Amino acid sequence: MVGKREGGGEGRAETRASLRRRPTIQDLARAAGISPSTASRALSGNGYVSAEVRARVLAAAEEIRYVPDSIARSLRSRTSRAVGVLISDIRNPFYANLAAGIEERLRSAGYHVIVVNNDGEADAEVEGARTFLAVRVSAAIVTPVSDRAVRMLMSDGVPVVQADRLVDGLSSDAVLVDNVQGAQEITSHLVDLGHRTIALLIDETDWTSGAGRLAGYRAALRAAGIPMDPALVVPTRFQPDAAREAVDALLDRRPDVTALFAANNLLAEGAFQALRLRGLRVPEDLSLVAFDDLPWMSMVSPGITTVDQHTDELGRTCAQLVVDRIAGSESGEATVRYIEPSIVIRSSTATPREPSVPVARAASTQAGSVTI
Amino acid sequence: MVGKREGGGEGRAETRASLRRRPTIQDLARAAGISPSTASRALSGNGYVSAEVRARVLAAAEEIRYVPDSIARSLRSRTSRAVGVLISDIRNPFYANLAAGIEERLRSAGYHVIVVNNDGEADAEVEGARTFLAVRVSAAIVTPVSDRAVRMLMSDGVPVVQADRLVDGLSSDAVLVDNVQGAQEITSHLVDLGHRTIALLIDETDWTSGAGRLAGYRAALRAAGIPMDPALVVPTRFQPDAAREAVDALLDRRPDVTALFAANNLLAEGAFQALRLRGLRVPEDLSLVAFDDLPWMSMVSPGITTVDQHTDELGRTCAQLVVDRIAGSESGEATVRYIEPSIVIRSSTATPREPSVPVARAASTQAGSVTI
DNA sequence: GGTCACTGTGGTAACGATGCCACATTCGAT
DNA sequence: ATCGAATGTGGCATCGTTACCACAGTGACC
Helix, strand or coil: CEEEEECCCHHHHHHHHCCCCCCCHHHHHHHHCCCHHHHHHHHHCCCCCCHHHHHHHHHHHHHHCCCCCHHHHHHHHCCCCEEEEEECCCCCHHHHHHHHHHHHHHHHCCCEEEEEECCCCHHHHHHHHHHHHHCCCCEEEECCCCCHHHHHHHHCCCCEEEECCCCCCCCCEEEEECHHHHHHHHHHHHHHHCCCCEEEEECCCCCHHHHHHHHHHHHHHHHCCCCCCHHHEEECCCCHHHHHHHHHHHHHHCCCCCEEEECCHHHHHHHHHHHHHCCCCCCCCCEEEEECCCCHHHHCCCCCEEEECCHHHHHHHHHHHHHHHHHCCCCCCCCEEEECCEEECCCCCCCCCCCCCCCCCCCCCCCCCCCC | CEEEEECCCHHHHHHHHCCCCCCCHHHHHHHHCCCHHHHHHHHHCCCCCCHHHHHHHHHHHHHHCCCCCHHHHHHHHCCCCEEEEEECCCCCHHHHHHHHHHHHHHHHCCCEEEEEECCCCHHHHHHHHHHHHHCCCCEEEECCCCCHHHHHHHHCCCCEEEECCCCCCCCCEEEEECHHHHHHHHHHHHHHHCCCCEEEEECCCCCHHHHHHHHHHHHHHHHCCCCCCHHHEEECCCCHHHHHHHHHHHHHHCCCCCEEEECCHHHHHHHHHHHHHCCCCCCCCCEEEEECCCHHHHHCCCCCEEEECCHHHHHHHHHHHHHHHHHCCCCCCCCEEEECCEEECCCCCCCCCCCCCCCCCCCCCCCCCCCC
């Protein structure tokens, strides 16, 4: 799959030749005819420098192509312009958008971002935290897996913003989605359409995100006076395939289900596939809703009714909190901000089918024979 | 949309209290009863240390929770364990997967990744390069927008790997997708089905990626003896909306088109929407193929026939090249590796409709009235 | 026994920037 | 005229680590 084809080596030699020593602030000072101290002040803006000298220094910097060495600067000043971002899976558009929102705002504030994936594993997360300490990030944004990494960072005095979910017992800043609200609203949407037997497909309820969605689902049912049926809360692993199988098993077991709520985008993917493989029509046979809005949800037919978490804003808010915390404009108290999600109604939800007609596997369609 | 809800400040005070000075290698040396020099050698593995002393140092490091300061280390050793990754848009799954592939491999090789988005703008790209120089990355991986950033990095001696596309005239390492091959194969697939009037929707042909896809398309037509019709190469901007409008205009102008080739995932998105809004059936009325395989392409019906670029592998290969280059195991010559794409046949392609029945906007369906 | 290679350790000087202090000059107020 | 404050500049030490050199001990070999 990988082939080597060509290699022209002309430009590299030229590059090597032009590899002069990188100019330091000493060189700059010499070029501008002043001392390194003054050059430093002229560039950083701390302390007195006359306008005339500052101009001369800037001109000289341009002239000799001086770029301050931020490593030396960090060592001396014991700060860095780096912020660590520790997330579970950059391939998941949720995390990608989060990272993008963070990066945009931090970049415009003059910080750069070090991204570490942890694949949802606590050990990898701790390893990432260690990296952050080694490079002395000035803050970290974490979607926590366990409490270890966050604790480690905080105990070394690194400001932490927890994103999307919260580890209990730590008082770092945090930006969360109001999962209860979002889940309640979308469940109520189903209830309002007349659904009474609504299944929740969910992978975990240990984190605040999953717990909140479960709570919102329950609250909506309670508000409608629908008794909670524990068998309708379907546990699954955080993978489309697992979700697909879980949905399949659920519908075999409970053909009376008329609506399905997938608690995140990956589970929604699996649920969608499961329904199609069974030959079920959405929303005629079964309504489907999701949590987290992704492009594919408006591409498929029917479009999926879902909860938009405003992931970009989640990211930007995390970044803002970091900037504020570093600047010290945030007080010592931990701040928790909530992003209010909004529901997006598309075509995957409708009034339930006649209760007398439970869903069944369509005879004409067998799993595996469907081309997707 | 953002609300403040609570803030418990208990843990922070405790954190502040435990904020002891971070242990340095001096502390470590004292704890292990040896000199800093020896401690340094024990940790880094350069130079002689007896097994007994090394064990003592490692134990002491564990004991006092010593983490080497990589800033100081970088300053002194004039190297860093950071690699810069400069890409266009992390929100686009293509770049997200690329970044993920890069990050995985580099992390396992002990490097961390600094990600900078440039939004496809040359100025932002140069700014990113400046950041990389300031933090003295030991290499950079770039999906180049202009030649300026790559030039800047190379002239400062930073090894650069160009990913996905190549800026002319520079001889850095590069990992490219064989776009000609992929485009030719998928176009031939259409030709083999009997298509003769195949439109190519493409946003740019200045970069090697776009140029390659155009060349592959042309080569396939030439091989089949189909004359090239320039009006069938439809230029558009790099956005789904623009692509949608371009497809709409094309089909108004050229109702004889029987197949459409969208040159990347964003254009495919727009094309798919355009066809649906016009009420056209795929593949019965029109066949559609894409370049770059994304999850939604197997979620929609019909599934989209496309070219899988093996983006993860593209990323991993870039990272491997970087590791080799830093280790010096790559010779001075620039290496260009090609990833061979493979085509994925789904349901969006079929034999063309009868030539006597050109496509027309379905009367019953008006753009805008369709719920998606 | 002397030379040499090898092993193992410690001392010292950087890497490049900046914080702090000392010092010089100017100017307004007493 | 004298003092103090404000303005401006340079010198020096230092951030935490490692490269380099010096040097001590051990054993092998002629």
